[in-house]
Amino acid sequence: MNRIDSEFIIHIYKILPVILSLLGATLSFLLYSFGSKLLVQLKLSVVGKKIYNFFNKK
């Protein structure tokens, strides 16, 4: 039972997931609002295409 131990971990490690979640949501909103050209370029690049095809089973 390490839940008591987990109460004493360094504070930054406790709030890091929340910070990253908020950052992810903000980044996604900003990218899709203002950086759609960048996303299209990324998707059409060689690496982007490979990743997209891999994850979409194409």
Added chain:
Amino acid sequence: MITGCNGRPHACFCTDSRSNNGNCWSVFNSTDIPLFEYTSSVLSLVTVVGACTAFFAATVGLLQNDLKRVIAYSTCSQLGYMVFACGLSNYSVGVFHLVNHAFFKALLFLGAGSIIHAVADEQDMRKMGGLKKLVPFTYSMMVIGSLALIGFPFLTGFYSKDVILEVAYGKYTLEGHFSYILGTIGAFLTAFYSTRLVYLTFLCRPNGYKPVICGAYDSSYQICASLFLLVVPSVLIGFYAKDMIIALGVIFEEIQCSLLPKI
């Protein structure tokens, strides 16, 4: 594969039997505590596999364009969190996430069904957009469901996901730190694809056929009432159930402790 839910949409209730199987597996995992606890190598394996699942499913969900597929891969990712909580011997935390997840994922799937129904059975998010003003009730429900899934502070997902990642780090083992890192990156990706889902479906300019988008409407009051019934626990159940399921000294915890091997 979990993506079998991309068939022809019909009803608003998009039950995914494979996700249910995964949930059943998590409960099965939690009921086999003694078997797992006597084999530490298996526990480590369960932790690593769970963490990898949480991360990998989140990366796959990031690149999907099908509305239901995004939610289905999200389910897969959350199952990874539950499994690695079990691998870290925190079965009650895994079950707590399972309970919380049930509510907001039911809300998201029902909301997705409502949207698909509204846009003439279209499931591709790239052909949606601009639905915020046309289906305001479903929009607000989906936003709350997505925030709960993200782990937005003081909503349901926050209480369980946060505890899972805390116990992962607090384990102070290699697999604990490994699962903490992958789980934290997974949380970032979850937030990214959830916001993407809301943005592409509701907020960006309309990309679908004009008659389809213009004809979109909120579902019937039965569906809206069901969405409302699900949104209440999606907001509150984490706060209220926390002390019932994962607090030290509750009966669930005592049963779990009694099953652990005596050192």
